[in-house]
Amino acid sequence: MHYGSIFVETLFGFVMLFILAKVLGKTQIRQLTAFDFISALILGELVGNALYDDEVGIRDIGFAVLLWGGLLYLTEIITQRYKKSRGILEGRPSIVIHKGKLQREEMKKGKLDMNQLLHLLRSKDVFSIREVDYALLETDGTVSVLKKTAHQLPTRNDLNLPPEQIVLSFMLINDGEIIWDSLREIGKDENWIKEELKKQEIYSVKDVFYAEYEKGKNLYVQGY
Numbered sequence: 001m002h003y004g005s006i007f008v009e010t011l012f013g014f015v016m017l018f019i020l021a022k023v024l025g026k027t028q029i030r031q032l033t034a035f036d037f038i039s040a041l042i043l044g045e046l047v048g049n050a051l052y053d054d055e056v057g058i059r060d061i062g063f064a065v066l067l068w069g070g071l072l073y074l075t076e077i078i079t080q081r082y083k084k085s086r087g088i089l090e091g092r093p094s095i096v097i098h099k100g101k102l103q104r105e106e107m108k109k110g111k112l113d114m115n116q117l118l119h120l121l122r123s124k125d126v127f128s129i130r131e132v133d134y135a136l137l138e139t140d141g142t143v144s145v146l147k148k149t150a151h152q153l154p155t156r157n158d159l160n161l162p163p164e165q166i167v168l169s170f171m172l173i174n175d176g177e178i179i180w181d182s183l184r185e186i187g188k189d190e191n192w193i194k195e196e197l198k199k200q201e202i203y204s205v206k207d208v209f210y211a212e213y214e215k216g217k218n219l220y221v222q223g224y
Contacts, residue, residue, distance in 0.1 A: 003063055014038065014071055042068055093144075097135035100148065102210055102222055110137045114174045114210060121145065128169040129212055130220055172219070173211035186213055197221065 018038055078085050094106045096117060107117065117135075120143040126132060134146040156163065170182040172193060183193065194205070196219040202208060212220040 007067060011067075011071070014042070014068070091139040093136045093138050095134065096137045096143070097129070097132050100130070100133055102129065104209055104224065106137070112137060114171060117143070118171065128214060128220075129210070130169070130214070130217075167215045169212050169214040171210070172213050173205060173208045173221075175209060176206040178205055182213070186215075188213075193219075 094103075094110055096103050096106050096110065096112060102117075107113070120137075121127070121129075121132065121135065124143060124145045126145055126147065131147050131151040132145055133148045136144045138144060170186055171179055172182050172186075173179065178190065178193065183189065193211075197203070197205070197208065197211075200219070200221055202221060202223065207223050208221055209224050210222045214220070
C-alpha cells in the first residue's frame with residue numbers, strides 16, 4: 001500500500017491549503033475559521049476520491065482521514081498548550097476602524113477593500129462609517145462593531161420622539177478614485193466634489209482614501 005505517499009501528499013496538502021487560506025485573507029473564508037476551511041476542502045476531496053476513483057481503496061481513504069484527524073488534533077493541542085502559537089495558527093482580530101478612522105494598513109493585511117467593509121458593516125445594520133467608533137475584523141471574516149455613543153441605544157421610540165426621514169450614505173471616493181455612479185445618484189458632478197475637498201484643504205482626489213456623502217451633512221473625508 002502507498003501509505004508513505006498518502007502521508008506525504010496529505011501533509012503537503014495541509015501546509016499548502018493553510019498558506020492559501022492565509023493568502024486569500026479572512027473575508028474569503030467568510031464564516032469559517034482557517035482550519036474549518038481547510039478541513040472542508042480536504043474532506044470533500046477524500047470523499048470525492050472514494051466515490052469516483054476506482055484505484056483508491058477504503059483502507060487508503062481511512063488512513064488519510066485518520067492522518068488528517070490526527071493533524072487537526074495535534075494543532076488543537078499545540079494551540080491549547082502554547083499561547084504564542086494561537087496567533088499564527090488561528091489568527092488574531094484586527095482593528096480596521098479605530099476611533100472612527102479607517103485603518104488602511106490593517107485592511108490591506110486582511111485583504112479587505114472598502115466595498116467589502118461596507119458590505120460587512122451593513123450586515124451589522126451600519127450604513128455609514130460615521131456611526132462607527134471601532135470595528136474589528138474577526139478571524140472568521142466577520143466584523144464586530146462598536147457604534148459611537150450618538151448611535152447607540154436608546155432608540156427614538158424609547159424616548160417617544162417622532163420618526164425622522166431615513167438618509168442613505170454614498171461612497172464617493174475609494175482609494176483615490178471617484179465613484180461616478182454614486183456621484184450621479186446624488187445629482188452632483190466632479191466640480192462639486194473638488195470644491196468640497198478644497199473646503200477641507202485637500203486639492204487632489206488622489207490624496208483621498210475614502211469620502212462619504214450623506215444629505216444634510218458635510219462631506220466625510222479621510223486621507224492616506
